[in-house]
Amino acid sequence: xxxxxxxxxxxxxxxxxxxxxxTLPDGTDTEALLRHLALQSPExxxxxxxxxxxxxxxxxxxxxxxxxxxxxxxxTPVSGG
Amino acid sequence: xxxxxxxxxxxxxAIQEEPLSVDAIWHFLAAAEGGGIAIFGGTTxxxxxxxxxxxxxxxxxxxxxxxxxxxxAEEAAKRWDTLRIVMVxxxxxxxxxxxxVLIGVAxxxxxxxxxxxxxxxxxxxxxxxxxKKEHFEDGSAEWQGDAWIR
Numbered sequence: 001x002x003x004x005x006x007x008x009x010x011x012x013x014x015x016x017x018x019x020x021x022x023t024l025p026d027g028t029d030t031e032a033l034l035r036h037l038a039l040q041s042p043e044x045x046x047x048x049x050x051x052x053x054x055x056x057x058x059x060x061x062x063x064x065x066x067x068x069x070x071x072x073x074x075x076t077p078v079s080g081g
Numbered sequence: 082x083x084x085x086x087x088x089x090x091x092x093x094x095a096i097q098e099e100p101l102s103v104d105a106i107w108h109f110l111a112a113a114e115g116g117g118i119a120i121f122g123g124t125t126x127x128x129x130x131x132x133x134x135x136x137x138x139x140x141x142x143x144x145x146x147x148x149x150x151x152x153x154a155e156e157a158a159k160r161w162d163t164l165r166i167v168m169v170x171x172x173x174x175x176x177x178x179x180x181x182v183l184i185g186v187a188x189x190x191x192x193x194x195x196x197x198x199x200x201x202x203x204x205x206x207x208x209x210x211x212x213k214k215e216h217f218e219d220g221s222a223e224w225q226g227d228a229w230i231r
Contacts, residue, residue, distance in 0.1 A: 009140050009212035010224040054210065057145040073142055073210070076089060079226035080139065080146075080170060080211025081123045081182050 001026055001068040005037070006067075011076050014043040024066065027054060031063040033072060050077060090158040094150035094169045096143045096211075101180045113164035113187040119194035121202050123182040125175050133218040139172045139181060144211035146170065149209045157186070157201055161193035168201060170211055181213075201207050 006019045024033065030053045038045040053060050054073040066072070093109055103120065110118045124139045154166040165187040175181045184201045188194040205211075213225040 006142065007143050008210070009214070010226075012140075013224075022139070054142070054145055057142075057148050059149075073145065075142065075210055076212070076224075077226040078206070078208070078210055079213040079224070080141070080209050081206040081213075 001028075001066065003033070003066055003068075003070045003072050004057070006073040007069065008073070009076060011043065011047065011074060015041065027065065029063040029065050030060055030072065033066065036072070044074065047076060051075065052077075090154075091165050092151060092154040092158070093165075093169075094147050094154060095169045096141050096172055098139040098168060100171045101171055103171055103180075103182045103183065106169070106183055106185045109166050109167055110187040111187045115187045115189050117189070117191040117194045118185065118187045119191070119198040120183060120185040121198045122180040122184075123202065124180050125177045127177050129215070134177060135218045136177060137175045137181060138214045138216065139170070139175060140212050140214070141170065141172050143172075146209050146211055149225050150205065153201055153204050153208070156204075157197040160200070161186075161197040162186070162190075163188055163193060163197055166197070166201070168205065170205075170209070172211070175213045178184045188198065 002021050002023050004019055004021050007015055012018050038048045052075050054075055055064055056071050150168040163186055167185040170182045184198050186194045186197045214222055215225055216222045
């Protein structure tokens with residue numbers, strides 16, 4: 001399956017892109033995806049413990065199975081207001 | 082007092098690059114014909130600690146931010162006796178003294194207006210995916226919320 005990854009703000013600047021696609025084995029969940037991305041990217045690895053994941057525009061706090069076409073956002077601590 | 086008519090509370094949420102208009106928000110809230118309106122504005126501060134800020138810039142995960150603001154507004158409408166709720170956040174450059182966020186609540190009586198507005202700005206700062214970059218007068222810039230990598 002293929003999912004789209006989105007990043008913002010400091011993580012977007014560090015990675016030099018705002019979104020890309022990843023092809024993953026069926027059954028991959030959000031936590032496994034984050035571990036997979038951390039292995040590929042030192043920028044993501046260093047932030048692995050503080051990144052929170054949103055799946056299709058909703059926060060997910062536990063490992064959640066991914067489906068074809070899902071939109072996954074890797075979000076660093078927010079600072080709006 | 083809880084509000085049995087949660088879904089009768091009109092809610093307006095938006096992410097926008099244009100300057101925020103207190104007049105437009107007041108007009109939306111006053112149409113509720115209630116007894117009180119509280120509006121909170123978050124503005125760009127000139128001095129933080131020893132550093133002088135030139136401007137802030139904001140970036141949002143827009144599609145999620147509007148959903149999250151609506152979720153918070155619906156939660157406030159369940160907890161308090163609200164008539165209308167508005168939450169708008171600006172993105173892009175926000176010069177010193179201009180508003181980056183406006184929160185407004187119209188109610189029958191003043192107490193819930195203050196309480197709900199406080200709840201909404203506090204929760205926005207925790208769960209709405211928006212990020213602030215501080216641009217200092219000395220030419221340096223840093224994303225706020227990044228303390229964990231310094």
